[in-house]
Amino acid sequence: MLDNNIKTQLQAYLTNLQHPIELVASLGNGQKDEEVRGLIADIAELSDKVSARFDGNDARKPSFTVGRNGDAASRVQFAGVPMGHEFTSLVLALLQVGGHPSKAGQDLIQQVKDLSGEYTFETYISLSCQNCPDVVQALNLMAVLNPGIRHTMIDGALFQDEVNARQIMSVPTVYLNGEVFGQGRMGLEEIVAKLDTGAAARDAANIDRKDAFDVLVVGGGPAGAAAAIYTARKGIRTGVVAERFGGQVLDTMSIENFISMKETEGPKLAMALEQHVKEYDVDVMNLQRASKLVAASESASGLTEIQLQSGAVLRAKTVIIATGARWREMNVPGEQAYRNKGVAYCPHCDGPLFKGKRVAVIGGGNSGVEAAIDLAGIVSHVTLLEFGDAMRADAVLQNKLRSLPNVTIILQAQTTEVTGDGSKVNGLSYTDRVSGEARHIELEGIFVQIGLLPNTDWLRGSVELSSRGEILVGRHQDTTVPGVFAAGDVTDVPYKQIIIAMGEGAKAALGAFDHLIRSGVSAS
Incomplete structure (x- = not known):
């Protein structure tokens, strides 16, 4: 699963383990299950302080926990294959569960330890999301520091049934005890401040x-x-x-x-x-x-x-x-109502959640065209709408976009409304600036890329x-x-x-x- 170069680097990191740790996998019969099996086996081979079991019974498959030997209830879990941006989250979890100290400030660490109550966090991510690791790493650390906290990272692209059931259309999305806790990038300091309700007043006074x-x-x-x-x-x-x-x-x-x-x-x-x-x-x-x-x-x-x-x-x-x-917003009816419910601003982060769906990109500059090119490899169809009579992106990007079979380009289009069914986006209305005709596109996602x-x-x-x-x-x-x-x-x-x-x-x-x-x- 891991190439030799990564194994060599990871083996050096694992020398920092102070306590034995155990990886327990819950697996099915799919390709991703075998990838998790291979990943865990590779890690266990790199240190005599890491052991692996494959007899887990978690409902999410594939998934695995990271815990200390003898810990009956491991508090850090990965549902999916934590590669890409999340590989660093896995490495940090191994080290921190194994006793290697965090670089977080001591006051903040103590604040986490002092939190009382039971907290079960679930974070839905995509492996291409650069914002997600900060959230995953913060919550993993909190689970290591406080016995009342548990955290599971969930790859939204792999667990599509959950994503659809919970109508998750933006990552990272964090659930706490079954309810939405937050969306978007959050660091350790911000998460703790939301839980420690007196922190804001103390900080303001200081x-x-x-x-x-x-x-x-x-x-x-x-x-x-x-x-x-x-x-x-x-x-x-x-x-x-x-x-x-x-x-x-x-x-x-x-x-x-x-x-x-x-x-x-x-x-x-x-x-x-x-x-x-x-x-x-x-x-x-x-x-x-x-x-x-x-x-x-x-x-x-x-x-x-x-x-x-x-x-x-x-x-x-x-x-x-x-x-x-x-990010500049469209400022049209429906945009705020369906923000993170189909209206998105980061194609890298949220694109994988729209696999096989129809989406629109608003904006014909470099950002918009690059977004449309990236999304075209994931979704079923991309419609790019540009207000002007020509796209403003570099010629090489325009040529690439026009070569894609599942992309439609509409020029002189003024977006007028985001439509939805009350819970998620189902379309976009626009006016043809040449004819004045009002038109509507049925789709599931809208990515806004119109500058700052x-x-x-x-x-x-x-x-x-x-x-x-x-x-x-x-x-x-x-x-x-x-x-x-x-x-x-x-x-x-x-x-x-x-x-x-x-x-x-x-x-x-x-x-x-x-x-x-x-x-x-x-x-x-």
Whole structure:
């Protein structure tokens, strides 16, 4: 099952096991069952601290548990073959069940251990989903740390009956004790915060008590991370407040144009960014959304204030806004009602759930055409709708798309409504912009790929924005508010690229430091 190179690497990892572990498989007679059998046998051969049994009686087949020897109720389970993006989840589960310590912060680990009650989690994933491993790994770790927690990863493409019965049309989808707990990327910190209901209030109180920062970075994507590193290296008091560290990069599948790095994936780059930031004395406040900016000239403290949705207020001598952008929505009736019920924004993540079904892709740019090409290999038929009179994607992508037999391209189409049966999408209505005729397509999924919107709603009335809602910046990334700078996709600087955002983050940091010196606001 595993090639020799992977076996060699895995064998080295398994030397970190501190306790014997046992893999118990529940198998049927299919091809995937044999793949699980082979996978478990390969792992057991690599360490004398790993044993395998094939007499499990779980209803999900194929599946297997990872537990300590003698543990009557193993709390970590994989239903399916955890390869692809989930192979790392399997490796971490082996190590953590075997006693190898997690890299999570000790305060967070203790918070997990202190959770009381019984929690049975089930996470539906697809092996091509780059967001799913974060959720699986977080819940697996929680199951290792707390005897009241159990977790099962379920490959939605393999267990289609469950997916259809529960009407799951987006991954990752997490169930807790039989009820939907959450959808989309969630890290350990976010999951624990949802379970520990008093955590948000405690965090808000702690944040509110913090002393003023020399530089406060709002946003944790490439621009924010670069800004934080540059200011921290100046030896000044630096803070980062972010809704989710990594930002839009977390949703990026493949990155092949980041100079010096031939190829990587968004989540890997996001993790590297966070680790780099934490090499310095930076106060990182995650899972916090900014709600308002109050300029120094208008605040009682004489400092720029950032109000958070939690009610806490942060104060700083200078602020760098790097809140990035989000997927642009169609803003038509039915879109929100059927979000994650057929309306999706990540073809890599959710595509496998639509195997053999009819879907539409909205948008004829590179993202839309690439999505249509990828989906064409999974679904029965793809209809691509473009508002303009021509697709805007690169010619090579357009040629590839037109060569596919199960793709229909409709130009000059204005989407007007997403239709459904109350529980899931069943079609899409659009207007032919040439004839004015209203038309309808019957389908089961809609993938929206029409670009990004800057995350500036919270800034309206405080800094000057462009007609597109982007922050207007000068040569030094300065905004129209003294002491406030901005960088990355949230600004009006053209060419939204990761490497450009990082460069702008560095410029903003240098601009903020220069402002501290020249304005007479002393840096600590």
